[in-house]
Amino acid sequence: MRESMSACRNERLxxxxxxxxxxxxxxxxxxxxxxTCALCRKTAADYxxxxxxxxxxxxxxxxxxxxxxxxxxxxxxxGDEGRLVHTMKRVALxxxxxxxxxxxxxxxxxxxxxxxxxxGDELIAVALSxxxxxxxxxx
Amino acid sequence: MRVEEDQDLVDRIxxxxxxAFRVLVEKHHERVFRLVRGIVGDWHRTEDVCQEVFVLVYxxxxxxxxxxxxxxxxxxxxxxxxIRARRRWAPRLPDPGTVHxxxxxxxxxxxxxxxxVVKKLLAPLPAKLRAIVLLREEVGLGYxxxxxxxxxxxxxxxxxxxxxxxxxxxxxxxxxxxx
Numbered sequence: 001m002r003e004s005m006s007a008c009r010n011e012r013l014x015x016x017x018x019x020x021x022x023x024x025x026x027x028x029x030x031x032x033x034x035x036t037c038a039l040c041r042k043t044a045a046d047y048x049x050x051x052x053x054x055x056x057x058x059x060x061x062x063x064x065x066x067x068x069x070x071x072x073x074x075x076x077x078x079g080d081e082g083r084l085v086h087t088m089k090r091v092a093l094x095x096x097x098x099x100x101x102x103x104x105x106x107x108x109x110x111x112x113x114x115x116x117x118x119x120g121d122e123l124i125a126v127a128l129s130x131x132x133x134x135x136x137x138x139x
Numbered sequence: 140m141r142v143e144e145d146q147d148l149v150d151r152i153x154x155x156x157x158x159a160f161r162v163l164v165e166k167h168h169e170r171v172f173r174l175v176r177g178i179v180g181d182w183h184r185t186e187d188v189c190q191e192v193f194v195l196v197y198x199x200x201x202x203x204x205x206x207x208x209x210x211x212x213x214x215x216x217x218x219x220x221x222i223r224a225r226r227r228w229a230p231r232l233p234d235p236g237t238v239h240x241x242x243x244x245x246x247x248x249x250x251x252x253x254x255x256v257v258k259k260l261l262a263p264l265p266a267k268l269r270a271i272v273l274l275r276e277e278v279g280l281g282y283x284x285x286x287x288x289x290x291x292x293x294x295x296x297x298x299x300x301x302x303x304x305x306x307x308x309x310x311x312x313x314x315x316x317x318x
Contacts, residue, residue: 078198
């Protein structure tokens with residue numbers, strides 16, 4: 001069924017034609033084509049039927065808009081957003097503080113193995129050197 | 140004239156005039172409701188999404204650039220909100236194939252015919268195709284206006300509308316020409 005329907009290359013013009021969206025020249029061509037093509041006539045009839053069915057939606061009741069509720073919700077949302085922004089600012093401040101502390105720790109002299117070795121040498125040198133004068137012994 | 144009226148409403152709302160916003164809501168509510176209803180599917184959730192749409196319109200109005208009609212911008216907000224809502228609620232919505240009237244009279248019931256159209260004809264369509272069909276058939280927009288709402292070319296509108304109509308035709312025929 002679908003294969004035969006798609007056999008006519010004018011099929012794509014049917015909906016724009018029905019909707020009055022074709023320029024007058026193109027619309028006239030489609031109109032003339034409709035007189036000779038049973039497939040396109042059937043497609044057009046189906047599209048009209050579908051449009052009619054869809055129009056049933058317009059018969060449904062539409063509730064009255066509640067503008068007071070809209071204002072209330074807008075204000076509540078604005079409040080929520082304000083609190084969210086405030087919380088995010090606090091989190092950002094906390095993160096920045098942690099970062100500053102972390103950078104401070106990293107910038108301190110590191111205790112790498114090389115520096116530990118130097119420190120060890122220094123200690124040996126200190127041990128072999130003359131004792132520094134200490135406080136006088138109390139005899 | 141309508142465009143000027145809308146621009147005037149925007150100016151007044153931005154200046155803090157709540158009455159102007161009430162006028163805007165009343166002017167656009169019904170079309171927005173029908174558009175959202177067709178995309179979301181569930182009549183009762185539609186009310187909530189419509190409220191969300193107008194809350195967004197109210198809060199984001201200052202970002203409306205006035206290079207299109209206000210209604211175009213509102214429909215864009217509505218389509219996006221409805222598609223988002225559909226994604227959010229889809230797993231909890233009833234099977235599109237099952238049509239049932241709500242029990243009891245506690246809520247205003249949609250017409251059975253309208254419910255059938257939504258559940259049987261529109262629900263099987265992808266949300267974006269549903270939106271394009273509704274913008275044309277329910278809201279009554281021309282192809283150029285639909286293109287502006289959806290941010291696509293007129294050619295894309297023609298192509299998608301054709302695809303949507305063919306899909307609807309298949310669905311309709313699959314049901315023996317009903318609803």
